[in-house]
Amino acid sequence: MATTTLSKIETIREDFPELKRQFHGKPVVFLDSGASSLKPLPVIRALTDFYSYHYANVHRGIYQLSEEATDLYEGARTRTAKFIGAPSERGLIFTRGTTESLNLLAYSLGDTLGPGDEVVGTIMEHHSNQVPWQLLGKRRRTVLKHVGVTDEGVLEMGDYDKLVTDRTKIVTVTHVSNVLGTINPIKEISKIAHDHGAVCIVDGAQSTPHMPVDVKALGCDFFAFSGHKMCGPTGIGGLWGREELLEKMEPFLGGGDMIREVHLQESQWNELPYKFEAGTPNIAGAIGLGAAVDYLNHVGMEWVARHDEELIAYGMKRLHEQKGVRLLGPTDPKKHAGMLSFWLDYAHPHDIAQLMDSEAVCVRAGHHCAMPVNERFGVPATTRASVYLYNTEADLDAMVRAIDKVRRLFVR
Ligand code: PMP
Numbered sequence: 001m002a003t004t005t006l007s008k009i010e011t012i013r014e015d016f017p018e019l020k021r022q023f024h025g026k027p028v029v030f031l032d033s034g035a036s037s038l039k040p041l042p043v044i045r046a047l048t049d050f051y052s053y054h055y056a057n058v059h060r061g062i063y064q065l066s067e068e069a070t071d072l073y074e075g076a077r078t079r080t081a082k083f084i085g086a087p088s089e090r091g092l093i094f095t096r097g098t099t100e101s102l103n104l105l106a107y108s109l110g111d112t113l114g115p116g117d118e119v120v121g122t123i124m125e126h127h128s129n130q131v132p133w134q135l136l137g138k139r140r141r142t143v144l145k146h147v148g149v150t151d152e153g154v155l156e157m158g159d160y161d162k163l164v165t166d167r168t169k170i171v172t173v174t175h176v177s178n179v180l181g182t183i184n185p186i187k188e189i190s191k192i193a194h195d196h197g198a199v200c201i202v203d204g205a206q207s208t209p210h211m212p213v214d215v216k217a218l219g220c221d222f223f224a225f226s227g228h229k230m231c232g233p234t235g236i237g238g239l240w241g242r243e244e245l246l247e248k249m250e251p252f253l254g255g256g257d258m259i260r261e262v263h264l265q266e267s268q269w270n271e272l273p274y275k276f277e278a279g280t281p282n283i284a285g286a287i288g289l290g291a292a293v294d295y296l297n298h299v300g301m302e303w304v305a306r307h308d309e310e311l312i313a314y315g316m317k318r319l320h321e322q323k324g325v326r327l328l329g330p331t332d333p334k335k336h337a338g339m340l341s342f343w344l345d346y347a348h349p350h351d352i353a354q355l356m357d358s359e360a361v362c363v364r365a366g367h368h369c370a371m372p373v374n375e376r377f378g379v380p381a382t383t384r385a386s387v388y389l390y391n392t393e394a395d396l397d398a399m400v401r402a403i404d405k406v407r408r409l410f411v412r
Pocket of ligand 1: 034035096097098099100126128129174176177178203205206226369
């Protein structure tokens, strides 16, 4: 990281080479970290360094290079486990990301369920925490139920009392909504699940990048997250699970590394976490994720959370000053993390995003892979600006200037 007399945010921005790019003669304003974050130099260097000097397959070779690669890979696991407050690295499985982690659960845990067993989700879930449970229903004839969302964009907590019963085996919920920005009360939801003998699964895709996470304090049983949203590479993420539950589950994928012994008709599984890591893993990805975790620890997750909250408060204020803006999600920035999804009365989100692009402002338009929650708010799509550690108030000002341009073009 640069060591000059720059302010903290300027120092951070220096670490992200993509922020130096210009489009249409204007500096890039990146407000799409909710989809995927930019990458800092230490992460890029960790990947180049690994591929240049330490590359070999892991867990197999008895030679020095393979031992180095294994140490780097397992070191990344230890640091990533610590980053989310996991009691040990045995419960942290490297996956391709949140989607794979949730599908792993829907198979390995889901297949222990039978007809009539119930899964309780919410209507604010990303499709990756919706569709795997629908597929489970087709395989095992389980029943999927959904907790609703209030007009303010928070969970209808009273629905849990009605929906979670002794038939409920799984309660699954996102920590932070990728459309509304709502931060959900995981501790409370975990307790409701446990009171009924169910397990609680948390989709941490949008919380892990933005706030300190401690799975022990959250009280959940499983926690899924993606590396690419938290400064790490694509194709890597994690699933943390309570070891006693992971021990009881069957593997998700079969192949190399996940076995202890293979015979022609049956096999015995490797110990945790390898039982769930079939095949050659994404070694470089995991090492890059480890570097991302180091980077975020260096910046400080408390700082990231505070910075986020200040930007969200500022963005809300600026958006409320505009005419014809409908902002979704909680109005209290303390209950609202990372993103601002809005609807403009006079233009479709795709037109808005395209016009913003001509101002070098990168935002996302669409249903953000969460169609049911868009339906709930009666909008086919929204424009979503998402902030991260490298954004500034000036970025949000640039977005508001672009909205002004949209209005001048569409409102006559
Ligand atoms: N859940 C949430 C809340 C998300 O925002 C996302 C990514 N948009 C996912 C799950 C899926 O993550 P990935 O595509 O990295 O698997």
